[in-house]
Each structure stands twice: as C-alpha cells, then as structure tokens.
Amino acid sequence: MYDCIVVGAGPSGGAAAYHLAKRGRSVLIVEKASLPRYKPCGGGVSPQVAEWFDFDFSPAISFKVDTLHYTWNMEDAVEVRLENDLEPIWMVRRDVFDHFLVKQAQRQGAELRDNTEVTSIEFQSDHWRVTLGEETVAGRYLVAADGAKGPLPKWLGFKDRKRQLAGALEVEAAVSTPENMPVYFEFGMVQNGYIWNFPKADGYSIGVGAFRGGKPQDFRKILTQYARKFDVELSDTRQYGYPITLWDGNQRLHTEHAVLVGEAACVVDPFTAEGIRPSIFSGIKAAEALDAALSGDINALEGYTNTMAQEWGADLQWASRLAAAFYRFPKVGYQIGVKRPSASRRMAQILAGKLRYGDVAQRALQRLSGGFIPGLN
Secondary structure (H helix, E strand, C coil), X not given: CEEEEEECCCHHHHHHHHHHHHCCCCEEEECCCCCCCCCCCCCEECHHHHHHCCCCCHHHCCEEECEEEEEECCEXXXXXXXXXXCCCEEECCHHHHHHHHHXXXXXXXXXXXXXXXXXXXXXXXXXXXXXXXCEEEEEEEEEECCCCCCCHHHHCCCCCCCEEEEEEEEEEXXXXXXXXXXXXXXXXXXXXXXXXXXXXXXXXXEEEEECCCCCCCCHHHHHHHHHHHHCCCHHHCCEEEEEEEEECCCCCCEECCEEECHHHHCCECCCCCCCHHHHHHHHHHHHXXXXXXXXXXXXXXXXXXXXXXXXXXXXXXHHHHHHHHHHHCHHHHHHHHHCCHHHHHHHHHHHCCCCCHHHHHHHHHHHHHCCCCCCCC
16 A cells, blocks of 8 residues: 555656655656656756755756747847846756656655556545556555646546647757757747747757647648758658647646646646646645645645645736737737847746746736737736
8 A cells, every 4th residue: 555656757746756755655656658768848947946856956957058049930030148046947858857856756765667557546435546457556645647648637537627738749859969059939930839949968859839729730841941940851850749738727636535736737837838847846736735635634635726726826827818918919929028138037037936927927918918919908
C-alpha cells in the first residue's frame, strides 16, 4: 500500500513525487514510456522553479538564454536583452529535464515503474487499486499527471474539464548552435499564435502553435518557410504534432482521494502557452495537500483546488483577457506591445515570478484599446 501513486513522469508528476517523498511519504511513479523519453516541447523554463527545490538543476539545463528576438513576417525585427535582476531563461530537452526530476524523487525514496501502462483504476473504500497490465498495486491517494491526452481525468469522472484545446507542430534540428544565440519569436506568419526557435546545446527546437482557435492553418507549410531562415529543411527532420490544454477558467481539481496536476489539470498559460512552470507549481501544491490529507486533514484536497484558483487561476484570468486582445489584433499588439523593451522586461518578470499578470494587464489592455480596439475595457 503506497501513500501515493503518481501516474505520469512529466514535470508535474516528478515535482509531486519529489515533494511527497521528501516528506517521508511512500510514492510510486508509473510512466508508460521508458525513461528518458522524447517529449515534443519548446523547452523554455523559468529559473523561478529553482526556488521550489533544494537541489541544483544545472545538469538538466542545455542552454541559458538572455536575449529575445522578435519579428513580424520575418521582418521588423527587435531584440531585447534580459538584464539587471532577470536571470537567463533555461533551455532544456524534456527527456533530460523530466528524467532528472524523477531521479531526484527516487533519491528521496520514490519508486519508479517506467515502460508500464495503467490499464484501469478502481476506488475501494479508502484507497485506489491501480492495474498495471497483469499486476495490481494499491495507493491511498492518486495523482493524475498523465498530460493532455491521458485517460485518468476521464476515469476519475472529470468528463467536461474547462480547457481551451490548442495545437502545435514542432521539429528538432540537430545543428551546430551559435554561441549566445537568442530565443526567436515570429508573430506575423501564423494566426492566433506564434512561431518559436528555442536553441539547445546540440540544435534547435522550432515550432508553431495556435492558441485561440480560428480557421485551419497549414502548420507544415508555415514551419517549412520559417525553418529555412535557420538553414533547416523540414524534410530532413522529424515532425511532432501535439495538443496543449490551456487554462480556460477555474475548476475542481480534486475528487475522492485523487487530484489532477499539470496539463491534466489544464494549467497552461493561455497567453504564452507556458506549461512547465505551472505544471511544476501544481505538482508542488498537490504534494502539500496530499501530505496534509495523509495526516488527517479531510479538507486538504479541496484546499488544493482553492489554492490553484487563488494563486494561479486568478492571475490567468488576466492572461486570458490579454490573449483575447492580442490575438484579435496581433499587428497592433506587436507594434505597441512586443516591440516595447519594457513589455519584454515585464513579461520576463512575470515568467520569473517577480510580477503577476494582474500587476500589468490593465495598463496593457488600455494601451491596446487606445483607439485601436473600440469597446475593449
């Protein structure tokens, strides 16, 4: 009988497992893939996450980037350097980063079963029975950390989660990375989203995503054109399409002896599509709540839902309003928002946890609405 069974070994599952095991709880991590496993993702991580752990993430960081490069239709470029109190953004490869976090949990006593798929779950009186192929294990509590496509939320009864489904296409290009290369963002070539090139020590992660719905777009054609800017031919790379579950309102994230975390909990930023930092945050808050529940607090899991609404969801309401305004009039947003050095600095401060959307969103919305977006308040 484990105290907690964590299904999924991504950032949210790894964070939850680490903090539970560190508190002395018995934890089993179940992951259907063999670790380390490839995960399509730009791999940009806020250095804020280092504040939430007591170990050094350096072995899991491929690159650190302190310069942001923006374009509109590959022209009208502007470059912004992160200076003063802003640390460089981490560029990570998810196979390395996720496995590193899981290994830290293992060092605290967590068990790992990778290459193992959960085929069913059943609640019995005061614990969960989890079927792993021909074997069954038991856990007093269950953490659903199985991502955007995982079955656990539905099995747990979360059939109509509030979420905005987005799509992305990404390629990994194994090339020689120039020293001090910036992160690239392109806003004019795709509707309701952006294109990115996140450099790693051994290549690029080039991707395109649309985050607000709209008409179908030929991501492959768009990415082919953009990748050539970096002398990358799409036909020479492997391409990965994947869904993203963006936050679309506060909702219940707990049920009988179980919680949702990470993309299963739909915590991805609806403006930037940042997912790693919020996923880790949800895993940590879930661990705190589960530890309290294991100590007898009958309201602890409800407290997790409330904490995520207050400490994360309240700010994402502002992020959602910004996204609606920006992606409705992206060229205006680019000219009076993205191109302003102060805007990049504020966004970097938000991603670093030094500012919240609520601190800057109202002024940004007023700027966007000033004569350009009639009726937006």
